[in-house]
Amino acid sequence: MSLVTLLPFIVLIGAMFLMTRSAKKKQQQAAQMRNEMQPGSGVRTIGGMYATVKEVNEDTVLLDAGPGVDLLFAKNAIGAVLTDDEYNRIVHGIEHDLKSDIIPDDASSLTETDGSDADASAASDDKPIDLGKKDADDDAADEPAEAKADDAEPKKTDGESDAK
Known part of the structure; x- marks a missing residue:
């Protein structure tokens, strides 16, 4: 027999040895904890x-x-x-x-400053930041969304529907 044919069996036996050793160690730790x-x-x-x-x-x-x-x-x-x-x-x-x-989820504790700078940054934090895209027609963006919907198509009433 050559070494190539025995190699898979040797690896398998080695893996079994390591698994049983690990399981035995866990059992010993559990028994020690119970004692x-x-x-x-x-x-x-x-x-x-x-x-x-x-x-x-x-x-x-x-x-x-x-x-x-x-x-x-x-x-x-x-x-x-x-x-x-x-x-x-x-x-x-x-x-x-x-x-x-408690571990802070931001770096605020690392960047704390005296009260004067904190008041200025708090005032700027109160204003929400708009991250949405701006259309070319900025005038239309100022109108409420309901007004745009009313102009596009009149609402149907009395059970009428678009289904055909």
């Missing part, structure tokens, strides 16, 4: 339910899903252990101070 759970941690189950860990056993986790609602889950059913900020934001709607997290 680090402590009472009071916020979690999301693989089914999408959010709860607080009440008690951690060898293979099970007791979750507090609400007042008087305790649920027993297998450890493998825990999809993610959440940070306190993330859990409070999702479950209770409590936002932490987002002022520090």
Whole structure:
């Protein structure tokens, strides 16, 4: 046998090895995350339910899903252990101070100047900018659109239509 005939098999075996290694690493990370759970941690189950860990056993986790609602889950059913900020934001709607997290969508924060220049630029920003094309007949552009439509063709009434 030549090396050319064995090359596809070698590549296939190498790809399988890399995929199983990656999957094994993900499983180890998930197991480590589940083993680090402590009472009071916020979690999301693989089914999408959010709860607080009440008690951690060898293979099970007791979750507090609400007042008087305790649920027993297998450890493998825990999809993610959440940070306190993330859990409070999702479950209770409590936002932490987002002022520090806001990134401006323009460069205004980079170009801020003193008040005198800001007042002049604010006055010019109040006037809308017309980006439409101008026709050669500028006089007609000043007339309202309804007047143009009335001049072009009279409106039909009493159920008349253009259909033939």
